[in-house]
Amino acid sequence: MQISFLKDLATPRDPTSPFSFLNYLFTKGRLQKFINLGTFLPARREYEDYMRWCASHFSRAVKYGTEITRVDAVHNASTGKVDRFTVHWIDTATGTPGSATARNVVVATGGSPAVPPLFAPFTTGEDVRFIHSSQYATSIPRLSPTLLAAGSPQHFVVVGGGQSAAEIYVDLASRFPAAKITLLVKDTSLRPSDDSPFVNEIFDPDRVSPTYELNAAERAAKREKDKGTNYGVVRLELLERIYSDLYAQEVDDPCESNWRCRVRDSRTVVAVQRLEGGAGGVRLEVAKTGAENGEREALEAGLVVFATGYVRDAHVRILEGTRALLESEVAKGGENATAATPEAVEAPAPSAEVVAPAVVPEAPKETITETTTTTTTTTTTSSSASEPSTDSADAPAPSATTPADEQVKVTVEVNSAPAVFPVGRDYKVQYAPGAVEEGAGIWLQGCNEKTHGLSDTLLSILAHRGGEVVGSIFGPGAGSK
Numbered sequence: 001m002q003i004s005f006l007k008d009l010a011t012p013r014d015p016t017s018p019f020s021f022l023n024y025l026f027t028k029g030r031l032q033k034f035i036n037l038g039t040f041l042p043a044r045r046e047y048e049d050y051m052r053w054c055a056s057h058f059s060r061a062v063k064y065g066t067e068i069t070r071v072d073a074v075h076n077a078s079t080g081k082v083d084r085f086t087v088h089w090i091d092t093a094t095g096t097p098g099s100a101t102a103r104n105v106v107v108a109t110g111g112s113p114a115v116p117p118l119f120a121p122f123t124t125g126e127d128v129r130f131i132h133s134s135q136y137a138t139s140i141p142r143l144s145p146t147l148l149a150a151g152s153p154q155h156f157v158v159v160g161g162g163q164s165a166a167e168i169y170v171d172l173a174s175r176f177p178a179a180k181i182t183l184l185v186k187d188t189s190l191r192p193s194d195d196s197p198f199v200n201e202i203f204d205p206d207r208v209s210p211t212y213e214l215n216a217a218e219r220a221a222k223r224e225k226d227k228g229t230n231y232g233v234v235r236l237e238l239l240e241r242i243y244s245d246l247y248a249q250e251v252d253d254p255c256e257s258n259w260r261c262r263v264r265d266s267r268t269v270v271a272v273q274r275l276e277g278g279a280g281g282v283r284l285e286v287a288k289t290g291a292e293n294g295e296r297e298a299l300e301a302g303l304v305v306f307a308t309g310y311v312r313d314a315h316v317r318i319l320e321g322t323r324a325l326l327e328s329e330v331a332k333g334g335e336n337a338t339a340a341t342p343e344a345v346e347a348p349a350p351s352a353e354v355v356a357p358a359v360v361p362e363a364p365k366e367t368i369t370e371t372t373t374t375t376t377t378t379t380t381t382s383s384s385a386s387e388p389s390t391d392s393a394d395a396p397a398p399s400a401t402t403p404a405d406e407q408v409k410v411t412v413e414v415n416s417a418p419a420v421f422p423v424g425r426d427y428k429v430q431y432a433p434g435a436v437e438e439g440a441g442i443w444l445q446g447c448n449e450k451t452h453g454l455s456d457t458l459l460s461i462l463a464h465r466g467g468e469v470v471g472s473i474f475g476p477g478a479g480s481k
């Protein structure tokens with residue numbers, strides 16, 4: 001991990017919580033040995049086990065194997081305001097749709113792989129040779145026999161310049177000792193992450209409010225200044241190891257092009273082609289960064305792993321059904337406008353930047369077709385953080401509709417650019433004034449980096465942030481422990 005275990009899911013807000021990493025170690029009988037390790041940075045495998053252990057305490061309240069497809073607003077017939085939301089899902093095993101209604105919905109869908117458009121056509125199909133870094137750990141054992149098959153290029157390429165790219169490059173080099181491994185870095189150099197103590201203060205919980213209060217331009221400038229803590233950077237120890245391994249090759253052979261493992265900086269992939277002949281593999285055309293139309297070099301690769309980061313825009317699609325409640329939409333005065341007719345039309349300051357995905361669907365017009373159940377405005381059961389909006393086997397479910405309910409085909413036409421969902425400091429989506437009743441609402445988690453700072457996508461303030469959301473839903477004090 002690249003974060004102290006003390007910034008676990010609970011400790012920063014409540015060091016006495018049973019869900020601390022230390023209590024996890026104690027419960028598993030490893031506390032003494034972990035102390036003997038003398039580290040603040042547990043392995044990812046252990047941290048994953050810690051999170052599974054935490055989650056296991058809440059299994060009654062979680063419905064696994066469901067993909068939320070959309071959230072719709074439900075208007076109260078007497079007030080005309082929205083007083084609840086219908087959450088639609090698909091069972092990922094059976095495809096069965098379902099839904100539940102809740103007054104409070106927290107959307108915390110995390111990141112999804114950022115796939116450069118140039119690579120996208122090569123990421124699907126039977127003989128996939130392009131994988132995103134997020135797939136690496138789970139796919140590489142299965143892929144290995146194919147990659148080593150006769151005729152397949154014994155050259156594996158990693159694209160990227162951050163921690164994931166560097167780790168995958170090192171792993172490929174040891175996993176395939178006879179293959180050539182190349183790391184293509186767009187920047188002029190691999191760069192170290194800055195986790196020095198003064199800089200680390202930017203991830204403190206008390207930095208969120210000052211960041212939120214800045215104007216959009218100031219926040220963007222601050223983010224640019226601080227991004228060396230998290231984006232496109234590599235831990236110094238790993239850089240030193242890579243450099244040392246490269247040097248060892250130079251001792252054996254001064255001609256770099258003969259080396260088995262290479263780090264090529266200032267390189268951008270400008271074209272991709274599948275290799276003919278059925279053995280698998282691709283041909284990359286690579287140019288100097290900044291001179292993409294200039295001279296090109298061809299590389300054949302049996303595998304390309306692209307560590308190109310993540311986008312955090314899943315909420316935009318999920319919340320499309322509530323778009324008409326946004327002040328910016330109401331201001332347009334279209335037929336989508338909400339029944340509540342708020343007066344103010346100017347978007348609040350953060351709205352200009354909440355959503356700025358690096359890779360979004362390019363086509364402005366997208367048709368989403370999905371099968372879901374019909375819901376009626378008589379579905380009034382509310383849910384909360386302690387009574388999640390999804391049902392479960394053991395707990396009484398909110399008024400979830402069942403597969404037996406009438407099935408309808410819903411076609412959503414998204415005719416314009418992705419909506420921007422502005423959030424308040426408390427992470428609550430700011431719909432148009434008067435559109436949503438007090439006590440009802442939607443909260444966004446993990447996609448507010450542009451308004452709440454770099455810690456928003458990290459574990460750093462997760463414990464505090466969770467408390468703030470609970471406090472915002474249930475009132476001050478509710479999220480204090």
Ligand SMILES: Cc1cc2nc3c(=O)[nH]c(=O)nc-3n(C[C@H](O)[C@H](O)[C@H](O)COP(=O)(O)OP(=O)(O)OC[C@H]3O[C@@H](n4cnc5c(N)ncnc54)[C@H](O)[C@@H]3O)c2cc1C
Pocket residue numbers: 001002003066067068069108109110111164314318445446457458459460
């Ligand atoms: C390789 C890597 C290394 C990292 N290392 C560190 C580190 O060292 N230190 C650090 O602080 N942070 C690190 N992070 C960031 C850390 O993973 C995040 O801060 C953390 O996971 C955020 O938690 P989350 O619950 O908001 O999102 P996630 O953990 O991404 O969880 C989101 C969940 O929502 C689910 N989901 C998404 N869409 C839907 C849908 N439509 N319906 C139902 N479910 C859905 C996903 O399946 C997922 O389970 C790392 C991230 C990566 C990718």
